[in-house]
Amino acid sequence: MATKRLNAYNDVLNRTPKSVELDGKLSDLFGTLVFHSDVMREYLPSDTYKSMMEAINTGARLDRKLADQVATAMKDWALSKGATHYTHWFQPLTGTTAEKHDAFLKPIGPGRAIERFDGDMLVQQEPDASSFPNGGIRNTFEARGYTAWDPSSPAFIIGKTLCIPTIFISYTGESLDYKTPLLRALNCIDKASVDVCQYFDKNVNKVIATLGWEQEYFLVDQALFNARPDLMMTGRALFGHAPAKGQQLDDHYFGSIPERVNAFMREYEMESLRLGIPVTTRHNEVAPNQFECAPIFEECNLANDHNLLLMDLMEKIARKHDFRVLLHEKPFAGVNGSGKHNNWSLGTNTGVNLLAPGKNPKSNLQFLTFFVNTIMAIHDNADLLRASIASAGNDHRLGANEAPPAIISAFIGSSLTTLLDDLEKNIKAGKMTPQDKTELKLNIGKIPQILLDNTDRNRTSPFAFTGNKFEFRAVGSSANCASAMIVINTIVANQLIKFKKAVDSRIVKGEGKDEAILKELQVLIKASKKIRFEGNGYGDEWVKEAEKRGLSNRKDTPRALQAYHDKSIEKLFESMGVLSPRELEARREIEFEGYVLKIQIESRLMGDLVNNNIIPAVLAYQNKLIQNIHGMISIFGEKEGKAMANTQIEILKQVNHHMASMKSASEIMLAERKKANAVEDVEEKALAYCDTVKVHFDEIRYHADKLELIVEDELWPLPKFRELLFIR
Numbered sequence: 001m002a003t004k005r006l007n008a009y010n011d012v013l014n015r016t017p018k019s020v021e022l023d024g025k026l027s028d029l030f031g032t033l034v035f036h037s038d039v040m041r042e043y044l045p046s047d048t049y050k051s052m053m054e055a056i057n058t059g060a061r062l063d064r065k066l067a068d069q070v071a072t073a074m075k076d077w078a079l080s081k082g083a084t085h086y087t088h089w090f091q092p093l094t095g096t097t098a099e100k101h102d103a104f105l106k107p108i109g110p111g112r113a114i115e116r117f118d119g120d121m122l123v124q125q126e127p128d129a130s131s132f133p134n135g136g137i138r139n140t141f142e143a144r145g146y147t148a149w150d151p152s153s154p155a156f157i158i159g160k161t162l163c164i165p166t167i168f169i170s171y172t173g174e175s176l177d178y179k180t181p182l183l184r185a186l187n188c189i190d191k192a193s194v195d196v197c198q199y200f201d202k203n204v205n206k207v208i209a210t211l212g213w214e215q216e217y218f219l220v221d222q223a224l225f226n227a228r229p230d231l232m233m234t235g236r237a238l239f240g241h242a243p244a245k246g247q248q249l250d251d252h253y254f255g256s257i258p259e260r261v262n263a264f265m266r267e268y269e270m271e272s273l274r275l276g277i278p279v280t281t282r283h284n285e286v287a288p289n290q291f292e293c294a295p296i297f298e299e300c301n302l303a304n305d306h307n308l309l310l311m312d313l314m315e316k317i318a319r320k321h322d323f324r325v326l327l328h329e330k331p332f333a334g335v336n337g338s339g340k341h342n343n344w345s346l347g348t349n350t351g352v353n354l355l356a357p358g359k360n361p362k363s364n365l366q367f368l369t370f371f372v373n374t375i376m377a378i379h380d381n382a383d384l385l386r387a388s389i390a391s392a393g394n395d396h397r398l399g400a401n402e403a404p405p406a407i408i409s410a411f412i413g414s415s416l417t418t419l420l421d422d423l424e425k426n427i428k429a430g431k432m433t434p435q436d437k438t439e440l441k442l443n444i445g446k447i448p449q450i451l452l453d454n455t456d457r458n459r460t461s462p463f464a465f466t467g468n469k470f471e472f473r474a475v476g477s478s479a480n481c482a483s484a485m486i487v488i489n490t491i492v493a494n495q496l497i498k499f500k501k502a503v504d505s506r507i508v509k510g511e512g513k514d515e516a517i518l519k520e521l522q523v524l525i526k527a528s529k530k531i532r533f534e535g536n537g538y539g540d541e542w543v544k545e546a547e548k549r550g551l552s553n554r555k556d557t558p559r560a561l562q563a564y565h566d567k568s569i570e571k572l573f574e575s576m577g578v579l580s581p582r583e584l585e586a587r588r589e590i591e592f593e594g595y596v597l598k599i600q601i602e603s604r605l606m607g608d609l610v611n612n613n614i615i616p617a618v619l620a621y622q623n624k625l626i627q628n629i630h631g632m633i634s635i636f637g638e639k640e641g642k643a644m645a646n647t648q649i650e651i652l653k654q655v656n657h658h659m660a661s662m663k664s665a666s667e668i669m670l671a672e673r674k675k676a677n678a679v680e681d682v683e684e685k686a687l688a689y690c691d692t693v694k695v696h697f698d699e700i701r702y703h704a705d706k707l708e709l710i711v712e713d714e715l716w717p718l719p720k721f722r723e724l725l726f727i728r
């Protein structure tokens with residue numbers, strides 16, 4: 001076997017599970033590394049504690065003196081846990097998290113120093129972060145961006161460092177991260193939902209969006225990973241024939257978890273629990289070596305911080321167990337990819353889940369209100385929702401018969417479909433009689449029962465109602481959930497505001513409150529009908545049907561991102577105060593740019609692997625064949641020797657054909673890449689990369705993968721899928 005591959009293979013065979021022992025109960029670990037409210041109560045004077053809680057709940061600003069007190073408390077707590085440094089932890093638009101560590105240490109004389117951390121250091125910091133993407137908002141040579149504390153997400157300790165969740169903004173106040181617009185959107189949904197809740201319950205004064213994410217990922221042995229430059233550099237295998245045995249036997253899904261994997265899971269779960277991430281669920285996923293982890297849902301901003309933390313933890317801890325975690329949406333062609341379901345709902349300060357049917361007709365009408373408005377929001381903003389999940393990686397999944405298609409639609413189940421259809425028909429024009437109202441209420445009162453036996457589940461829908469929440473399933477596994485959450489919360493808030501206006505004006509015109517709500521819901525049910533789809537989202541019929549309905553099907557990232565040009569999107573974000581036109585433009589630019597870079601790296605790497613790995617292996621094999629053929633001829637003479645070497649000659653030809661075709665497609669790709677690189681405008685460049693560079697990937701790969709099947713196994717340099725996916 002080629003040396004690198006053989007060494008990697010042997011490394012794997014020698015691995016043993018590295019279990020971490022737990023001293024005590026799991027619950028003892030929970031939140032021990034988090035500066036949460038109980039710790040604050042212990043470390044802060046009681047009035048400071050109250051102000052801090054208020055700042056967390058209302059977003060009110062802390063004054064300088066309070067910030068100093070909180071900083072001191074944080075420092076004392078962090079030192080007691082062995083921390084030596086602190087960092088502002090933020091989410092630049094690269095998609096990962098960023099940190100810059102500073103010591104608490106301050107020299108105060110020759111040979112003397114103290115631990116210092118004050119309010120200023122807590123509240124604001126200027127990381128030298130000039131090379132994060134900023135879409136032209138911040139010229140690298142001018143003022144830097146700064147980070148500002150987000151008190152609504154508690155500080156935590158990783159290793160020896162106190163991490164303070166922060167937003168990241170430019171000096172001119174524009175957001176350069178995911179958290180800033182997310183917090184703005186969460187504020188919008190809070191206000192808009194509280195206003196609508198007033199129709200039903202005057203005690204509601206706060207509504208939080210909740211997010212429960214489910215993270216899928218692959219594990220690959222570290223040695224095999226290191227022998228695959230494509231996995232190392234792009235997170236996915238650019239080459240590799242599907243293994244003889246893949247996921248067709250379905251024997252991996254929910255199967256027993258291999259011991260080495262289990263040891264890894266245990267350790268990152270224990271670390272997660274210490275950081276307050278309520279991870280509870282783990283299982284094997286559909287593909288071999290694919291797994292899933294899910295926590296209990298939390299407030300959206302916190303849940304998102306926790307997802308980013310978890311991804312980071314997984315990567316770090318995987319290495320300790322000689323694994324590498326692949327968060328890419330499609331690491332292995334021919335095997336299922338990875339997603340990140342975003343379960344989303346709304347919860348009130350009175351403890352009500354607004355997307356769960358209630359116990360009486362009144363609370364059911366409230367449920368129906370939020371339910372129907374959400375569907376309307378999806379209907380009106382499908383393109384925006386699609387854009388929010390666009391990435392080069394996710395392009396491999398959406399519409400590939402394993403993940404929801406690139407067409408946005410909503411699934412609600414047959415019972416709710418019947419109910420909405422009834423409401424649409426049965427609400428009569430003109431004033432409702434008391435009998436009409438009683439009938440409708442009776443109907444609505446039945447929702448909990450009908451949902452109880454509503455067991456239908458549709459795995460193929462991108463946006464599915466699952467009984468007490470919506471599940472956005474089209475999000476990519478490596479994505480920052482904020483991107484989707486910013487959009488969902490903004491569009492639903494916007495829709496609720498419109499709804500409130502419409503209902504209020506009906507009430508002014510003399511309709512009763514319930515009647516006004518019901519009639520307005522009817523309008524929305526009718527208007528949003530085309531976004532509802534209960535059938536198989538993977539089928540070709542749906543693509544045709546969706547086209548008939550006028551739904552978009554934006555199949556690749558550049559096309560999906562073009563939606564951002566729509567003036568109504570700009571207006572929406574601006575009027576809701578979530579993103580200014582400049583911020584939106586910057587984001588669009590960054591995303592086009594990010595797409596170009598990803599495809600560019602993949603394309604370069606393909607060229608490298610063709611030239612440096614695959615062709616040399618093919619040549620070595622050809623030489624063996626040639627030697628053999630020569631040998632046959634020298635023993636048996638020209639005619640008989642050739643006849644006897646017929647198979648070898650055929651293989652030689654085959655191999656040569658695939659090598660030549662692979663190489664020539666690779667040369668064409670290179671020429672196209674050069675052309676694309678010369679394109680100035682970033683959007684056109686992204687389109688060029690998509691339409692003229694990426695299009696050659698499949699052909700190059702086709703021939704390379706054929707060669708993998710023909711060339712002698714011993715000579716093949718890259719670990720094969722059967723090794724990457726089945727050895728552990």
Ligand code: ADP
Nearest residue numbers: 210211212213294295296297343344345353469
């Ligand atoms: P499954 O979808 O696998 O059957 P569940 O329905 O229990 O499992 O939940 C799936 C995910 O939905 C979990 O991560 C859970 O935390 C989340 N979830 C449950 N309720 C809510 C809610 N009200 N808001 C947001 N997420 C929720």
Ligand code: MG
Nearest residue numbers: 214341343471
């Ligand atoms: Mg799910």
